[in-house]
Amino acid sequence: MEATERMYSVEQRGDAVIIHVKGDLDVSSAPYLGSTIALAEGGAGTRIVVQMDSCGFCDSAGLAVLAMAAKRNGSAFFVVLPAAAPCRRSFEVTGLSVLIQIVSTLQLALDVELTPGSARRPAAGQKKASAWNSIQTGGGKVAYAASRRAARSSLRSAPSAELP
């Protein structure tokens, strides 16, 4: 907890939750950022801004956390990174600058109009069911296919029962 407070400060401004990242974002600190973002998702704010002006280094674990947050929150998730920031390069090398909305100042992130419906996400912290899960639990398409098969076989068996 202490590490979390030292490295991140969270602030609510209007409809935005702003998370300031102070130290480096690496394997040891990225999980804390992940849980901070998850907490923010459960809160009242509709947009989440991660401010990384004073972040000197961001490794692949940090990028993974930000990418997943961007995936969950869509256009309601922003990362503030000035053009001269040292860790901007990591975003460009991995191509994640396409997925994550990167803005150069905090004000820009707060000014962008959110289109209604884009801001909402599945319940915070809840994993989306993967294809693997739905196969195991028999949900979705598999259940539909099974019900179709059952319907078809009952149709086929009905006339054959009358024949003899």
Next chain:
Amino acid sequence: MIASLSPFDPELGPADSVFNRVQLSVRVTPAKRAARGGDWCETFALSKDVIALSIGDVCGHGVEAFPMMLLVRQAVRDAALRGFDPAQTLAAANRAICMLDPWFYATAIFALLDTRRRVLTFANAGHPPPLMIGPGSARFLTYPAADLPLGIRKVSIRTSRVVNTPASALLVLYTDGVTEYERRPLLGETQLFDAARSAYACSAPATALAIEELMSLPAYNHDDVSILTASLPGVNLSPHLAWPHRLSHAARS
């Protein structure tokens, strides 16, 4: 013939081999002196001329990343053995990962090196760019639009890049543990560039090991470190280049 070298067991040490006069060397050092890590790095022959170079890094490191690494590496191999080109190979691996675990991510490069035509075709999924050193030039193979890592989006555009490699060129593929050990990626890239050029200049036999030693990486690394190199055979066009003593003789006179 499938010549596979994937020494995820560091007890094996650097595994080097030669394929059609192309010298290959691999060096994998898992983080924190663990036996296994989240990096993979391997080469296998696909036909009598073409060799596949595959390198990647799954998110996380050390033993906990190991099972996921095996899975991604196998997905890449499966697609490659089906005869896909590098972009299609990575797209297939991407689909496999998205299906299994939507909250997982890996960066990778898959390359096909045609040893007869000296053409390198590769696709890069968010991985640090390859380094190519020729007799007169050295550069990172970067492109303005980078492709996303594997596992981020189910459908994503992947591009194969085609590069003509000069004779006696050296190709270096590596993971971010090499350049980011001091937390300054730009400095790390410069150091790698210099180390690879020195290794090329003295034509070190186990090039990956030589680069790792020239980089003077710390003995206790916090991230997995992997280096894969391929040295193409030279063509003796200029006697000056082939025999340095003649060059020095010419300079003296």
